[in-house]
Amino acid sequence: MDPRTSMTVTEWVNVWFPSLDLELSTLDNYRYYIEVHILPRFGDWELRALEQVPEEIVKWERQLPVSRGTAREARSTFTNLLNDAIPRYLSLNPAARRRGKGRKGQRRIEEAERNEKSWASPLQALLLAERCALLSGRDADFVMMSTAAYTGMRWSELLGLSSSHIRPGQLKVAWKLYELNGRFYRGRPKDGSIRPIDSPPFLDDLLSRVKPARCHCKGTGTWCSGGEYLFLGSDGSHFRRSNYAVRLFRPAADGWYPKNGKRPAMPVLVDVGDGFPGTPVPPWPAAEPGVRFTPPTGRGHVRLVTMGDGRARCAVCQRTQLLRVDDTVIAHDGHGGRCAGGGQQPGEDVPLACWAPLVTGITPHGLRHGHQPMMDNAGVHYVLQAERMGHEVPGMRGTYAHPTQEMRDALVAALQRLWEQALAARARLASRSPVRVLDELLEPYRER
The missing domain is CATH 1.10.150.130 (Tyrosine recombinase, N-terminal domain)
Incomplete structure (x- = not known):
């Protein structure tokens, strides 16, 4: 048969x-x-x-x-x-x-x-990195997003980056960390694309500002068993792609928190009292034209905004508290102890605004897509582009073509120039930033 x-x-x-x-x-x-x-x-x-x-x-x-x-x-x-x-x-x-x-x-x-892939220009990538850092409250997110935009590294390669693979003028992509069913396994980059990535001076400076830390993984075999990495969450855990997208990347790119379970999509509201681009406050539901807006209560209450119900922001500790009959803030728990309220009048309402979309639909992989036109516009040689992106050059061209030092120097100079142009454009929007590392980088433009 x-x-x-x-x-x-x-x-x-x-x-x-x-x-x-x-x-x-x-x-x-x-x-x-x-x-x-x-x-x-x-x-x-x-x-x-x-x-x-x-x-x-x-x-x-x-x-x-x-x-x-x-x-x-x-x-x-x-x-x-x-x-x-x-x-x-x-x-x-x-x-x-x-x-x-x-x-x-x-x-x-x-x-x-x-x-059709969404990708970011150098200025958009900088603004996106700034927003991610504002949402997380950590400079490391600004550095991580900038590294992604100016190296073309894959998300898993960023997670696997350690300080041992960083030296002045060059990164080495040798490992990746890939998330699978809630765990992370350590492996070689996709298609075995171990490679050097030439680093411009500004990126060397940014990476030197991030302190490496050890993750808390306890895996065995190919699973991550704990090690030193450059980009970790505040609790020492690896970033989960979906969680990072919901909390930081999508709100930064779209100006909206995406729908998450029963919670509807909400606009990103920011306190613009200190200027552009504003400091994010806890999310509120979107207002609908023609419908009376009712502020939320309970969890998710925006504590820095006057509610109109006998509460106001204390001018001493900046928390929303109950008012006395004479409209002064009563004694209450403040930062690090008891706040007497000082008998002062309550602070003014926080001036709020919404973030406009930057690059709707972009993903972290879209920063990798944006790195390609950076190199194309700078006239970077094809063989160096392929090495940097981890691609294989087919045929005899790939066998005999090799990046030269002159090619690398030209690439580094072009990326440094694009970064400085993006910084100058950002300074024209506002000369200060709530993100500490970016505010320091903008200082020379304030002096000008």
């Missing part, structure tokens, strides 16, 4: 999947697409039967109750799974997409969507 007539998709998965030697994150993605989407529909099908009705796979992809991108990835996984069954169990791959089939317009739309 021909063995191809009796092998089912489930049986083939049980043979194929254990033989894979891929990144843990890739295996986890494959497992998801196989268990959630492929096997429920085709698990009992014989492989040979799929060859007879490839249109069933097309219909399955279209009918998946997920986004178009997820459906495409599910089919791509199915294609990879069946590829290795050729020629032993299949004569062709019924999941492979046929070139030239389908609506031309739709294919062009999908291609345009894939090519």
Whole structure:
């Protein structure tokens, strides 16, 4: 009997999947697409039967109750799974997409969507880094976002950066930290792209301002077992991509806190009493035109804003407290002890504003995309661009072409120039910043 007539998709998965030697994150993605989407529909099908009705796979992809991108990835996984069954169990791959089939317009739309990436200019990247630092209250976030924008490093490579790989004029990308199911594993960069990254003077200065710390991981084997890293959260833990996006990156880029569980999307309100760009205050719901606004109560109360209900901000400790009948602030708990209130009149309301969007839809990976046009505009040689981004130069060109010191010097000078131009543009918006490290960098522009 021909063995191809009796092998089912489930049986083939049980043979194929254990033989894979891929990144843990890739295996986890494959497992998801196989268990959630492929096997429920085709698990009992014989492989040979799929060859007879490839249109069933097309219909399955279209009918998946997920986004178009997820459906495409599910089919791509199915294609990879069946590829290795050729020629032993299949004569062709019924999941492979046929070139030239389908609506031309739709294919062009999908291609345009894939090519359309949000990326940031040097000034936008600087403002984005400033906002992230304001939201977190930490200078390290300004340095991390600036490093991402001016090196093109991947998110996992940023997390894996340690002080031992930093020296004047150069970073070495040797490791990455990738998040998987709430844990972090340490591995080599994507596609083995270990590489040097030339660092301009301003970036050397920024990185020297961040104090390395040890994480609290207790993993074994490939999992992070604890080590010294440059970019960690305030509690000594690694940044989780989704959490960082919700708390810092999306509000900084969009000017809105994204919807999170039952909490609706909310605008980022800032205290502009001390000038641009304002200091973020706890989020409030968005006001709707024509609808009377009712301030929130309980958790999430904006304590620096007068509520109009017998409360006001104390001019001594800056906390919102109850008022006496004569409109003076009563004694209360303040910073580090008891505040008498001083018998003073309450402080004025905080002047509030909303952040406008910077680059809607950008992601941390979008900072990597923005680094490419920086190099293109500066005329950086292709072979040095490829090395810096961790890409492989194909063919003989990649075999014999090598970056020269002259190329590296020109790149460093160009990046330094772009940074100084962005700083000058930021100084024209306002000569001070609530972010300490940026405020120090703006000092020469104030003197001018």
